Structures are given as C-alpha cells and as structure tokens.
Amino acid sequence: MRTYLGIDLGTANTLVYLKGKGIIINEPSVIAIDQNNGKILHVGIEAKKMIGKTPSNIIAIRPLKDGVIADYDVALVMMKHFITSSIGKLNFLKPTVVVGIPTDATEVERSALKEAALDAGAHRAFLIEEAMGTAIGAGLDVEEASGNMIVDIGGGTTEIAVISLGNIVLSKSIRIAGDEIDESIMEYIKDKHNILIGEKTAERIKMEIGNVFASKDYDELKMDIIGLDVLTGLPKNIELNGEDIREAIEKPVMKIVENIKIAVEATPPELLSDIVNKGICLAGGGAMLKGMKELIEKETLIRVVIAEEPLTCVARGAGMVIDKIDILENLEKNR
Template sequence: MASHFSWKRPELAIDFGTANLRVIGRDEGIILDEPSICCFADIDTAPSLYAAGIEAQAMVDRTPGKLQIRRPLGRGVLQDIDAATHLLRYAVRKARGRKHFRTPHAMIGVPADATQAERGALMTAAHDAGLGPVRLVAEPFAAAIGADLPISAPNGTMIVECGAGTTEVAVLSLGGICLTRSVRVGGATLDKAIADHLHFKHKFLAGELTSERIKLGYGEQRRAEAVKDETIQVKGRSLTTGLPAALALPLTELDQVAEKHFQQIVDAVREVLSDTPPELSQDIHERGIVLTGGSATTPLLSAMIKADTGLAVTVADEPARCVARGLHRMLLD
C-alpha cells in the first residue's frame, strides 16, 4: 500500500515563470532551467515548434519572416495555451529523457491570485503536454519554503516574490497565506521600461535582449562597492539617423527609471501591511521582510521598501530559485 501511495505522489514540479521554466525532480532537484520562450515555423499555414528554451532565446529579434517568437506567459499570466503546451512538452521530455514512458504526476507554481480561468488554462496546457494529474501551488507559498522561512509557526512572515512578469506580496502564518497582493510589475517589465526610456528620451532603439543586458549591468554596477563607471555602454540603432549607434547611458537615468518602476511594488507592500492584523504586524516588525525572485537582487528595490516602511529588508539566498527549491521540498514531503 505504501508503494502504491508513493506512486500517486507528484514526481515532478514545474516553476513556470514569465522568464524561465524550471523542472524539478523529486530525487534530482532542478534538472532543467531554460527560458520560457518558443519559436514556431510555418506560421501562416500549420505552425509547428521550431525551437524552444535556450535555443529559441538566441533567436529573439533575429528571426526571418517565416519564424515567430512566442512567449507562453505575459506579466505572470498564461497568454498562449498552444505555446505553453509545446514548451511544457519540450521541457518535460528533455528533463526526463526517453527512458520514462509513464505519464508523470506534477506540481506547478501559479500566482496566488490567479483566476479560475487562468488556472484552468494552465491545467489544460499541462494535460495537453502529456502530464498526469496536476496540483497547483501558490508561488509565494513555495518561495517562502524555498527561502527557509518558518511559515508553519503561529507567527507572521512577509515575503515579496519578485518575478519577471509579476510581483506578489504575501503574509503567511500557520502554513497558509493570510494576505496577498499582486502587481503586474517585474524584471521583464523593467526591461520594457528601459527600452521605452531609450526610445523617447534618446531616440534610440534597443532590442529585447539588449534591454535585459542593460538591466543586469545596472544591477551589477549598483551592487558593486565602488562604481567603476557611471555609465553603461549601449549598442542599438539611432532613430534619428536610422544607423547602428552606441550610447553611454548614465546610471542616474536608470535609477530614475527603476525608481518609478519599483514604486508600484512599494505601494503594494504598504497596502498589505496596512491590512495585516495587529498580531501579525508585530511579528513582521520584528522579523522584517524577505525578498525572493530574480528581481530581488536589484539594490534599489530593497532600499526603497526599507525607506518607505522602516522595516528590515533581506534578500534570500539565490532568490531566483526560491520557488523551485520550495517546490522540491514539497515533493519530498
């Protein structure tokens, strides 16, 4: 009976994010970590998967007319069921190899405030991709477990899960989520904000991957103890001349872009704190706020939250992998 019960338990967990998809095995931990992106061919007749993951990422902004780049998720929400199905099928097959033939049971992370329609769409994509029964897990809950927070204790814990497409603020206690607030702001939307800034202020066109590199370079510069250069070199196309060009972008301008962008997250944190019951508020005052997710490493975000709330703010170890680690621990329970 015990072995039969074990077979019923989920064998895989999937952290399906706007930027990355991670497949986690019960025994192996993270066995695949690739961009959440697909490239389709024959888009005018019978679209078929041409590339996915890392291979498709290299094609962004470089595809000819017969190929089309598609992202299954936008701002944390499933927006393309067909692309999601193809990406899930690709990821599970690549992670498990051809030696596994049985339909795997799985857990998949979802935003805590995902609607029934959004959850249903994800379940449909998972089923069409060949997954067996699927259990959906709130991402802030998984992130808190992955960050080693004491969520089962009768104390309040606040977490800010900073994803690529959405950021979720949650208060947890006694093994559950007490309060949550989501804003459609994250690392990918910061990329777009940077591209828009270059477009409108400098009449300069930068591609999607270039905008991401600017964001990453900005984060590295601001985390450095001594800033070596107060600018970031950007290559793209001048909208004035129409020719390839380079631009020295001041870090102070990126500070302004990031501050305006992150203010929505700071406002969400304040809203959740204002709705938190007094006893849990006392716990949060003592313990502070923990940031997880890939965007958590941007120094300006933690500084803004600390300045606005007066609370201690810490960044979890390997914050981008907190959801995946939490899902893995749930597989082992």
C-alpha cells in the same frame, strides 16, 4: 519509479525541480516557430537567442504573460518539452507535478494551467500560489503560528503575501515586475536619446547597471550600448550610467514598493510584530536589482532578507511541497 516535479512556469524563465536532484532545468520561456509550416524550431535558450534576429517567417513566442498562459497551444508544447526533458523519454510512468501560479489568477487561468500540465504528460497536477512556493523554497517554516512576509519580484508579476499556519493570510499580486522594468528602460532610451533597443539589450542594461537606490557607487556604473538611431536609421553608440537607469525604472519600481507598503499596513498587528522581528523575505529576479533591498527597508522601516538563490525559490518550493501534500490539499480546499 514515479518522478515528482516542481515547475515554475514563469513569464521570463521556466525552472524545473526534480525531487532528489534539485533544479535540473532553468531556461527562457520562449518557443521559436516557423510560421510557414508551424514547425517548432527551438524551445528555451536556443529560441531566446533568435529574438529580434529571425527572418520574417520565424517568430519567437513567449506563451505566458503576467505569469499566466496567454497562448495555450504554445504553452502546452513548451511544458511537454520541459517535462520530457526532466524525466527522460524512456520513463513511462507519468510524473506528479506541482506548478506555481500567481495568487490573483482567475479560475479560468488556474484551470488552463492545470489542464496544460495534465495534457503535457502529468499523472497528477497540483497548483501552488507562487508566494507559498517561494516561502517554502526560501526555507521559511510556513506551518508555524507566526507571520512571514514574502515579496517575489518575477518577470511578469510581483507576489506579496503574509503567510501563517500553512495558509496565505493576505496577498497582493500585481502585474508589474521585471518585464515592465525592461520596457521602461527601452522607452527611456527612445525618449531621451532617440534610440531603439531590443528586449535583450534592455535586460542586459538592467542586470549590469540597473539600480533603484541613490548612491555614488551606483551612479558611477557605466555601460556602452548600440541601438538604432530613429532620426538617421543608422546604428549609434551611447554611454549610459547608473543614474540614468535609476531614473528610467523609477515608476514601476515605486509601484512595487507602494504595494508592499499597502500589504504591510493591512497586516494584522500580531503577525506584523513577527515580520518586523524576522524581516521581509525578498525573492525573484527583482531581488538581485541593485539597491532593491535598501529601498524596501527605507520605505517600510522593516529589515529585508534576500532569499538564498532567489531565482529558484518557486520551483524548489513547488518540488519540496510534494512531501507536504496536506498543505497542497489545504490550499486547494481553502481557495
């Protein structure tokens, strides 16, 4: 029996939705390779554990950047691994797959992703804009004659879109998201404390005490970290608080918010009225950043609703749309 997969091939994580079972894979989009012989050592979780902790001949590669393929060969290996893991090695019928892609992806980037899916073992491959996948995965009725606004803050991109009658009415895809927030934390700690930290530490700081909306509760969040003192070359322990991290990530966060406001201002009045009544649907890892909901509400004066399971919306939507092939074909025709 043929299987149907929805894939969110994200810059930070790859999620796979298997029709009839739900999300079956949620792993980092990372591959560990031995440069001496080109051998693939690990894919996903085990590969991410090796970041910053490997000998010089072993490198951990993220084959996607800003939501699109940056290293085709490595992305192909990763996609093959996840597709095979999803359907099993003994299933000889190739799956039909739907893969999410940023709204502003170029034709070259779209072709590369579709080709990679087919080369990785798909029978048929469809692409769906991540904003549309998010909306469907969040349970919104995208086919009704009513406006829905989606904000999906992922690892590499933030997708902002207004959807009505099964089509994307307007969209903005900006390459500012979770990864840039992590980089801002690393830069802040280096500039303010003369300490170097790695990606994994920055991500942990973001998740534990990261916040974007001033409040006493957030200010009092505290966390101890160990980094490398650039002056002495020795390990150093410092304490960070919520106010520090809010300052550290203010610039990328406000860029995201400004683009949401631009999209709101560009929305046709009738659809904007619908959005005000329903609220803005917020998804992606950024939806879980403390205070993000409140900040967007304050800046747009529109209620914000965080999607159920915000991290898995794109993959679930990509899988669920298999039952709505007409939407997929319509999206491809209208591009």
